Amino acid sequence: EKEGIDYYFISQKEFEKKIKKKEFAEWAEVYDNCYGTSAKFLKESVSKNKKIVLSLDQQGALQIKKKYPKITSLIAILPPSLEDLRKRLKKRGETQKEIKKRTSVSSREIKFFKEKYDYKIVNKDLDDSLERLKEIINSATNNTRIKTDSTAVIAWQSLTSMKR
Template identity: 45%
Template structure:
């Protein structure tokens, strides 16, 4: 069995990252794909469930996991912890399942260092105006909060060049197609093909 690939995907809030991943999972794909489920200490929101959206744990439990080096990466955001389970990722990859990890550029930097064979994708909006419009259409934040989100978005977008791939989300169907193309291309690269077809290659080259 060939090992799965860890894909990191990052984007500013409002770029359509979550919708894109959900859209990808609904399409036919040649490979098994699983979205990583993070651990968090924040309170469960209406409509969320443990083990589906997040693994909801206490701060005490989270700190114990930090000491046990159970996380590939973790961060503290607005007084709550968020972390990616090392065990979950390794289990999926060893089972031949590709894992999509939805994290910011700082978390992505940690993952790339710890998992050198991971591949990273950055998603950009077609323009600042479109990004602003998407944030407004959510109807979740005040103008002041949206302005802060826009400032943060610019800061995040400045890190796009640190990634392996770049997708402009100006057409949803095309963006999903681009994402699928990246997955296929990575599975066909020499590193993964050699591992997958090691016996065949040895037989073909045996004199």
């Protein structure tokens, strides 16, 4: 993760100030870290008709959907199974404690995604999943809707961070 590319890192104190000033379109605490999306960035991007893809947890995604319902599609990028998720987390160097915590949360989230999200992509193969995501983004920006069980503009998990 690089400053200014993947994230903009700020102190907890500064983050709390930005919350009070309502500078985030959405924010959440996830796995003991705080994340937020700049309201200014979103407004500027929307006004320029830019395609925006955000990697958010369910709290953040629902906040964005509530604020921008007509221009937001939610997509869940899901592991083929919880066992595959465990393997991916282990490969990334996560501790057993963290793997247990994340798979416990993920099993509940997967049920939620199936009910609340517009599209779902099962990430069996990174290249196929990326192509599917592109199709859905292009269809969403062309005001059409893909009639299959896949994708969108706000992603649960970044495709680029997923391991093959």
